[in-house]
Amino acid sequence: MEKTQNKKSGIPRLLELAGEKKSLLVWGCILSTLSVFFQIIPFWAVYNIMAELLQNAADFSKADTSFMLSWAVKGILGLLLAYAFMYFGGMLGHTAAYRTLYGIRVRLSNHISELPLGWFNRNAIGKVKQIAEQDVEQIEKFIAHQLPDMVNTIVLLLVMVVIMFGLNPWLALACIIPIIIGFTAQFSMMFGKKAQEGLSEYYDALENISTSSVQYVRGMPSIKIFGQTVHSFRKFYQDIMSYRDFSTKYADNYEPTYCLFRVLVLSLATFIFAIGIFLFSGDPQNMAFAITLLFFLIFAPGISTPVFKFNSFGSSMNNITEGVRRIDEIMSEIPIQEPTDGKKPQGYEITFEHVSFSYEGKDSALVLKDVSFRAEQGQITALVGPSGSGKSTIAQLIPRFWDVGTGQIKIGGVDIRDMKTEDLMASMSFVFQDSFLFSDTLYNNIAIGKPGATKEEVYTAAKAAQCHEFIEKLPQGYDTLIGEGGVYLSGGEEQRVSVARAILKNAPILILDEATAYADPENEFQMQLALQELIKNKTVLIIAHRLITIKNANKILVIKNGQIENAGAHEFLLQNSETYSAMWKAYTVSSDWQITAKKEVTHL
Numbered sequence: 001m002e003k004t005q006n007k008k009s010g011i012p013r014l015l016e017l018a019g020e021k022k023s024l025l026v027w028g029c030i031l032s033t034l035s036v037f038f039q040i041i042p043f044w045a046v047y048n049i050m051a052e053l054l055q056n057a058a059d060f061s062k063a064d065t066s067f068m069l070s071w072a073v074k075g076i077l078g079l080l081l082a083y084a085f086m087y088f089g090g091m092l093g094h095t096a097a098y099r100t101l102y103g104i105r106v107r108l109s110n111h112i113s114e115l116p117l118g119w120f121n122r123n124a125i126g127k128v129k130q131i132a133e134q135d136v137e138q139i140e141k142f143i144a145h146q147l148p149d150m151v152n153t154i155v156l157l158l159v160m161v162v163i164m165f166g167l168n169p170w171l172a173l174a175c176i177i178p179i180i181i182g183f184t185a186q187f188s189m190m191f192g193k194k195a196q197e198g199l200s201e202y203y204d205a206l207e208n209i210s211t212s213s214v215q216y217v218r219g220m221p222s223i224k225i226f227g228q229t230v231h232s233f234r235k236f237y238q239d240i241m242s243y244r245d246f247s248t249k250y251a252d253n254y255e256p257t258y259c260l261f262r263v264l265v266l267s268l269a270t271f272i273f274a275i276g277i278f279l280f281s282g283d284p285q286n287m288a289f290a291i292t293l294l295f296f297l298i299f300a301p302g303i304s305t306p307v308f309k310f311n312s313f314g315s316s317m318n319n320i321t322e323g324v325r326r327i328d329e330i331m332s333e334i335p336i337q338e339p340t341d342g343k344k345p346q347g348y349e350i351t352f353e354h355v356s357f358s359y360e361g362k363d364s365a366l367v368l369k370d371v372s373f374r375a376e377q378g379q380i381t382a383l384v385g386p387s388g389s390g391k392s393t394i395a396q397l398i399p400r401f402w403d404v405g406t407g408q409i410k411i412g413g414v415d416i417r418d419m420k421t422e423d424l425m426a427s428m429s430f431v432f433q434d435s436f437l438f439s440d441t442l443y444n445n446i447a448i449g450k451p452g453a454t455k456e457e458v459y460t461a462a463k464a465a466q467c468h469e470f471i472e473k474l475p476q477g478y479d480t481l482i483g484e485g486g487v488y489l490s491g492g493e494e495q496r497v498s499v500a501r502a503i504l505k506n507a508p509i510l511i512l513d514e515a516t517a518y519a520d521p522e523n524e525f526q527m528q529l530a531l532q533e534l535i536k537n538k539t540v541l542i543i544a545h546r547l548i549t550i551k552n553a554n555k556i557l558v559i560k561n562g563q564i565e566n567a568g569a570h571e572f573l574l575q576n577s578e579t580y581s582a583m584w585k586a587y588t589v590s591s592d593w594q595i596t597a598k599k600e601v602t603h604l
């Protein structure tokens, strides 16, 4: 599938994706920055008080107490104001973050809902879950905390550097040079090509774990029943192992430069002290220098906190860029093409005209080759053929799971690509072999077939689909919750609920892909009776392996290797289609099969 390209990346793209204006974020950062200036005041207050004390070291009683007291008050006020600005900046940052998060999730889910249905088959749930939950969550942390912190830290570092150079350039250099060396080592590692590739690998590894863990949980019954160990679920095991290997390698790469960085930044006082003592030894009478040195020694540990914070932005920035790229990967998937003025079909017969199709979009891998047929309104058209011949693909092309490669599919004379998706979906009900029930009540699971349906309509549909009886037997009847925290239905029961949904929708086209495969013969018979009522005047397309189900279809299409091998009614095909007569023979033989136990003869 083609993709659209977007030139922006990182934070600008993030805000663009969220449809969020920058103003809140900018104000959040401005307030955080203002708090920086107030954060400097306590340091300055300590410096002034220390200077006053040192200048009067011979006799502390001569120190100006009101001067020192006023600086102490200024220091405390500075601290309070710094917290107040930081608080309001943080509030704005959080508001911007949650709005961005909300905007991205809404955009993402709107976009996903516009993608062709086939996209969902191709993309693992784990991958989408990882992107929509975890990757988006990272963005919240970044915008709410790290971005204002980053602005705040950069300003703080700049102000500190200016103050330090203003006081003493040599001591300032003793403080700055180790920081620059540490950063250079760290960032060359972090932003290098290897690190960027590593991060992609890291996210791939996370996605793989997310996907295979979903499969692992789903496959747990098979693992247990067949007495297999966890190692038998190789994919999950390998994904965990490759994540471990990758994380170890990643940490190994980072470790030397990170350790160097930490050691240098945590030893700032040592460098300042060494240079300070060297300078002081040249002029031991210089009291002003002694005070400045003291200030640097107080200031040095203060600078290490913002420096460490700044360092963590590098990795966060990388994460955000990668997260946005992954969100963009989904956003760049081209949605299903909507016509501006959707055409309305005249009738509901379905025609395939020379349809060829490949899942990979390659002519060399065609799954359907030049398929043409007409499924009449008011008639049942059945698709039969060996497994993998292309029956489900034919059925799924009708609601545009994918678009055809060449040829056309028409409903009532209109190419389905010229119909609005809304109209196309409204025109048909689809019952799959594997029904999907929502974690909701049974009532709502049926009622979803027709928004605004009355209770009476829901019950009538449930009765017709042979599910009313078993639902009534459940302790909470129609209010029974399905799935997690509720009850689980058998495959046959789930199918009947899906059929009830389709009956309730009462659309003019009905597509049944192995819709009664899990039903027992008695229920299948009852469901067939219900469907007889439902299908009157409708275009019905049925795929069924139990050939008895489609024996009376008006037209049976025999599909083989993606082509229509033959078409006609049951009797005609028995005479004229080798494939069909062989399938019928196999079916009748298998339906006569009985598993018999040898009778034990007991002699008394």
Ligand SMILES: Nc1ncnc2c1ncn2[C@@H]1O[C@H](COP(=O)(O)OP(=O)(O)OP(=O)(O)O)[C@@H](O)[C@H]1O
Pocket: 121, 122, 359, 367, 385, 386, 387, 388, 389, 390, 391, 392, 393, 394
């Ligand atoms: N999403 C997909 N991506 C790629 N190939 C696919 C996809 N779905 C089906 N195929 C392939 O297309 C071919 C036709 O599959 P399809 O499911 O249409 O056959 P079928 O006749 O319905 O089979 P069955 O009776 O077993 O359900 C098969 O070779 C299958 O492996």
